[in-house]
Amino acid sequence: MGQYKTxxxxxxxxxxxxxxxxxxATAVPAFVGYTEMADNKxxxxxxxxxxxxxMAEFHSYYGYAPHAQFTIAPKDDKTDKDFDLVTPNSNPKEVKPYMxxxxxxxYLLYYSMMLFFQNGGGPCYIVSxxxxxxxIDAEKLTAGVDLLKKEQEPTMxxxxxxxxxxxxxxxxxxxxMLRHCGETMRNRFAILDIHxxxxxxxDPSGxxxxxxxxxxxINNLxxxxxxxxxxxTxxxxxxxxxxENITNLPDLQALLKTELQFADALTDDDKKDPKRVAAFNAIADIGNAWDKDASLTxxxxxxxxxxxxxxxxxISPVFNVILDVIKRRLNLLPPAAAMAGVYTATDNQRGVWKAPANVSLNSVSAPTVNITHAEQEDLNVTTxxxxxxxxxxxxxxGTLVWGARTLDGNSLDWRYINVRRTMIMLEESIKLASKAYVFEPNVANTWVTIKGMIRNFLTGIWKRGGLAGASPDxxxxxxxxxxETMTPEDILEGMLRVTVLVAISRPAEFIEITFQQQMQKS
Structure with missing residues (x-):
């Protein structure tokens, strides 16, 4: 109340x-890795x-996919091969295996980013x-994680x-990654792949x-x-x-010539067949340095x-097989980036309190290992x-995500991914809102205001299904x-303590349906 004099x-x-x-925000992943470039004008x-x-912004700032090159080489062990060289009327004993x-x-980051956006990804951070x-260097990747300390928005x-x-x-x-999420920041979640x-x-390798x-x-699981x-994928x-994805082009030429039964030069019979002439010329053009010809744009x-x-x-079935092998190799990807997209899509559609599971993966043809119901038991529940x-x-x-547990699977508090991520969201939201009351008088009016602010927020979360209970109470x-939460000494020391209890909804991971026969009634 001001002093009034007039x-x-x-x-x-x-x-x-x-x-x-x-x-x-709950779904803003940060990706650390290697890119073609890292430049903003x-x-x-x-x-x-x-x-x-x-992905268009990724192309603008970080470039495109790495140029993968493969070497073709004959393989002595016929059990470990990518394809066989088969010629017309060839004897099975003469078939040669190649690797x-x-x-x-x-490099995996570029293709992983495509997989992320294909599965519902949105805003994210890139650390090149x-x-x-x-x-690929472990120290550089770890240093990239440390760079995220100054960024407030990333959540994965x-x-x-x-x-x-x-x-x-x-x-x-x-x-x-776990140390950064669980000790340093405590507001992020690490999505890991299996080496x-x-x-x-x-597998014999273990x-x-x-x-x-x-x-x-066992830390920060x-x-x-x-x-x-x-x-x-x-x-x-x-x-x-x-x-151009083949390193040893002369060997590729020799391989295709053997497959199509060409000599070093066209025979008279070959010259009579336009298709044979075109095929021979195409093989000869492999490795042609057109880009060094100044007359060509x-x-x-x-x-x-x-x-x-x-x-x-x-003209060449073997060439098709080679391209198919390269495609399958490049399309073999770890699933963490796809899961970051699934987290994002689930958060946007249902909320962070919905477990990111029982969701199909886009741009995925199949998992590399077919897991049975019995085999998953050891994955899901272990001592x-x-x-x-x-x-x-x-x-x-199709291909579904069939699990929603954190690495701390034995903990009743933090067993489920959605529980941990929901708590992160609640803690960060209330923390940021409470900053407005720092240095306010530590009196009943301030306490009532803070309590009402938090209750209003949690009531909204409860109405949307994020908290379990028939009523807000x-x-x-x-x-x-x-x-209630403070002693007189706390107030003298400038402490304002707030205690919030929440009942977070947990997924129905196991549904049991009981059947029993009954006596005939009519």
Missing amino acids: PGVYIVEKNAFPNSVVEV GTSLSNKPWRISS LTQDTGK VGSYADD VVIPEAMLLDKDNCTSVQQA DGYKERT DCINAFRDALG DFGAAYYPWVN TIVQERSLGY PDVVATKKIFLNKTLVA AGKSINAIRTFIGE DAFAVFVGLG
């Missing part, structure tokens, strides 16, 4: 309502978290820690390229699930979830591949390469508590005040 009418406005709590984005909202080995382009000329952390490291370095990166997760658990559980440790197995199409060079690839596809969420295929339904309770 006679007159004065208007005094008072706030009738407390501040409102604004629900923070001349300003470097290297080792700098940058927000994007579409493709990837030399360059072993290197280019396609660099080797995903590092697909940790799968390209050896097992020990991969584990160190994943432990850094060598494309393999069966009975059980990838047990290796993951043994190496990960409630701030992360893991998914198994990897998935076969449809991200890379054959039309984007061609002979880039568009003409690109057109020639496309036409040559189409010709090779038309160690490190639950692994299964990705399974069901007849008529069953779903939550807010306590604040002297003798």
Whole structure:
């Protein structure tokens, strides 16, 4: 109340309502990895978290896919091969097995980003820690995670390229992710992949699930979830591949000539057949350095390469098999990025309190390992508590996410992903809203205002299904005040304590239906 010295009418406005709590974003993943470039109109984005909202923006700032190149080589062991060289009227004993080995382009972030947006992804952060000329390095990836400390918006952390490291370095990166989410920030969730997760658990190289559980440790498990197995996707199409994905082009030429039974030069019989002449010329054009011809524009060079690839596809079954093998190799991806998209879509459609499970994956043809009901038991429930969420295929339904547990599977508090993520959302939302009352008088009026603000927010969450209970009083309770949450000494020390109890809804993970016969009544 001001001091009035002049006679007159004065208007005094008072706030009738407390501040409102604004629900923070829950689905903003941060991806750390390697990109073609990292540039924003001349300003470097290297080792700098940058927000994007579409694949078009990713192309603008970070470039395109890595150029993958493979080497074709004959294989002595016929049981470990990618394709056989079969010629017309060939003897089975003369069939030669071949193997493709990837030399360059072993990066996963670009294709993972495509998988993320295909599965409902939205705004996200990218931390580029290197280019396609660099080797995958665990220290760089860990440093990329540390760069996220200054960013407030990200709520998830995903590092697909940790799968390209050896097992020990991969584990160190994943432990850094959990430490960042659970100790440093406490408002983020790590989505992890299983190293060598494309393999069966009975693979001779070892059980990838047990290796993951043994190496990960026990810290901050409630701030992360893991998914198994990897998935076969449809991200890379054959039309984007061609002979330029082969490193040893002379060997490819020799292979195709052997398949089509060409000599070093056209025979007289070959010259009589226009198709044979066109096929021979196409094979000879492999590796033609059109781009070094100053008389040809880039568009003409690109057109020639496309036409040559189409010709090779038309004349050579082996070339088609080679492209198919390359496509399958590049489409083999860890599922964490897809799950980040699923989290985003579920949050937007239903809310963060809905478990991100029983959802089909887009752009996924099948999981690499077909898991049965019995095999999932050890994944979902173990004495160690490190639950692994299964990705399974069901007849008529496609590929579904069939698990919603954190790595802390034995905890009754933090067993489920949606419980942990809902608590993160509630804590952050109320925390940010309560900043308005820092340095306000620590008196009853302030306590009532804060209590009303939090109750209004939680009532809205309860109405939307985020909290369990027949009434708001069953779903939550807010306590604040002297003798209730504070002592006189707390007030003297400037402490204002608020206690919030919430009953978060949990998923119906196991549905039991009991059948029993009864006596005939009529």
